[in-house]
Every structure is written in C-alpha cells, then in structure tokens.
Amino acid sequence: MIGLAGATLVACADKSIPPRQLAGADPARGLALIEAEGCAACHAIPGVKWPRGAVGGSLAGFAGQSTLGGRFPNRPDTLAAWLRDAPAMAQDTAMPASGLTESQARDVAAYLYTLDAD
Numbered sequence: 001m002i003g004l005a006g007a008t009l010v011a012c013a014d015k016s017i018p019p020r021q022l023a024g025a026d027p028a029r030g031l032a033l034i035e036a037e038g039c040a041a042c043h044a045i046p047g048v049k050w051p052r053g054a055v056g057g058s059l060a061g062f063a064g065q066s067t068l069g070g071r072f073p074n075r076p077d078t079l080a081a082w083l084r085d086a087p088a089m090a091q092d093t094a095m096p097a098s099g100l101t102e103s104q105a106r107d108v109a110a111y112l113y114t115l116d117a118d
C-alpha cells in the first residue's frame with residue numbers, strides 16, 4: 001500500500017478519459033480470475049452470466065467512469081490496489097480484500113477496462 005497515497009493525490013482533473021493500458025496484463029486471464037474469485041456474487045459483470053449480484057453494483061461501463069468507489073481516481077494503479085485490498089483504502093467499504101496477487105489484480109483491472117459504456 002505504500003505509494004498509494006501519492007497515486008490518489010495526483011487525481012487527474014481531465015474529464016476526457018484516455019484508454020487505460022496495463023503493460024503485460026491479460027484481460028482474458030482477468031476474466032477467469034473474476035470467475036474464480038466470485039466477484040459476480042456482488043457485482044453484475046458483463047461477460048459473466050451468473051451470478052449477477054447487486055450488493056456492489058454493476059460494473060458495466062466501468063471503463064468510462066472517472067472515479068473508483070466514488071472517491072478515488074479510476075486509474076490502473078489505484079484500481080489494482082483496490083482489487084487487492086479495498087478496506088485498506090476505504091475502511092467503511094463493503095468490498096472485501098481479495099486473494100489476488102499484484103499481477104492478478106492487474107489482469108482483472110485490464111478486463112474491467114474493456115467494459116465500455118456501450
């Protein structure tokens with residue numbers, strides 16, 4: 001988690017969101033990890049047919065969002081940290097920490113960044 005505070009401080013005010021690149025990350029591996037981790041128990045996630053949980057909200061169109069969890073910039077580094085340990089970033093969140101490694105979290109982030117609004 002060291003370095004995260006810096007990452008959140010440089011929140012970009014730019015409203016146009018560029019495509020987000022995660023070097024070496026694999027969205028297909030990310031989707032498999034999403035299924036293995038059971039993210040869909042809490043989130044409706046395009047590409048995952050079942051389940052379609054509602055506790056965490058739908059992740060459809062996530063790539064087009066400027067914020068993450070309503071309070072952090074939606075950036076690859078911040079997202080990967082969130083996916084590994086959301087409570088470390090937001091104590092009051094209902095999103096649990098996962099067992100994802102850093103490289104697995106980057107794969108999952110790469111998949112989430114394929115979820116465009118349409």
Ligand code: HEC
Pocket residue numbers: 034037038039040041042043055056057059062065067068069070083090092093094095096098108112
């Ligand atoms: C036990 C339920 C639960 C599980 C399991 C879960 N989440 Fe979440 N997730 C939540 C909740 C609740 C929020 C909203 C948190 C907040 O805003 O504080 C959230 C927020 C998020 C967000 C931010 C959404 C936004 O619109 O900003 C993403 C991305 C996300 N989750 C992805 C995942 C992924 C990927 C997994 C699997 C590794 C996962 N979640 C597993 C409950 C869950």
